[in-house]
Amino acid sequence: MNIDFLKEILSLPSISSNESMVRDYILEFAEENQILSTVDHKGNVYLTKGKEKMTSGEYYPCVVSHMDTVHRSHIEYIINKERLDIVEDDGKLTARHPNTDKQTGIGGDDKCGVYVCLEMFNKFDVLKGAFFVEEEIGMRGSRESDDKFFENVGYAIQFDAPSDNWISEVCSGVKLFDGEFKEEITQTLNESGYTKFSNDPFTDVNQLATKYDFNCLNLGCGYYRQHTDSEYVVIEEVSNSLKAGEKLITKLGLEKYTHNKITSKPVIMENYDSGYDYGNVDNYDTLYGDEEELDEVSESITELVISMNDQGYDVEDIKDEVAKYLIDNSLYV
Secondary structure, eight states: OOHHHHHHHHTSOOBTTBOHHHHHHHHHHHHHTTOEEEEOTTOOEEEEEOGGGOOTTOOEEEEEEEOOOSOGGGHHHHHTTOOOEEEEETTEEEEEOTTTOOEEOOOHHHHHHHHHHHHHHHHOSSEEEEEESOGGGTSHHHHTOOTTTTTTEEEEEEEEESSSSOEEEEETTEEOSOHHHHHHHHHHHHHTTOOOEEEEOOOTHHHHHHHSSBEEEEEEOSEESTTSTTOEEEHHHHHHHHHHHHHHHHHHTTOOOBOOOOOOOOSSOSSOOTTOOTTOGGGHHHHHOOHHHHHHHHHHHHHHHHHHHHTTOOHHHHHHHHHHHHHHTTOOO
């Protein structure tokens, strides 16, 4: 693992709607390493390596991260093209304002992901990468992702969760991968120390799993206390994330892993029939969904609320995510 490379990326200030320093760094990296790069109308960056090595029937692995952070106090450094001071102490990295020496958020959410993705390009000859803007304010970049870029993607791995033992299976109510893919990846993940499958708030693979037909997943990449000035990064856990991603891509190869999506029926009917016999218990499942489905919905919402609370989201954010979950899964009156 190249710790200096990680520190360099973490030193780049970036906020939602002004990701310019991180974007420029990625584009320079691509040019230096002869990797094809494009930028879309939103400012999302797409990298493609090994086009000349691809043969008919092969698909690209795709790594994913977002370029923005929530740390609005960094705007003056972006404007002045100044970097954050990165401090290493006992295996942890923190950041300080360059002019005041006060601790500030290091932006491991998700510059750790940017680092892991770029390191993947140093390790693999055939790979795609998507680096999105404005994830922190509603996945606005990935909502407008380039459909053509993803036409020949076989699967996508995002690195945007805390710790090194975190696997997002459901994201804002969207299943990121199906059971068959889960069986394919579980052993490799477990061997890499990843055992916790989780139901989480939004990140960009939510949009990719919604828009496209390939399986996605999201892994922890070593940051903690995200969205706060006391945020820090654990070097060893970033390294573990890098190793897990490398093992997954080595195992999965250049195959297409189609996501066999299950379309949920509405648990509550949108329009009630005025002539409906509500006293007939035989019709209960038609109106409300069966008991098993209701239990699954209840469990998913509970896990979502607990996860968001643990990560420090406020009540209004949690309410918004629950509402979005209900709408995305047609669970509404």
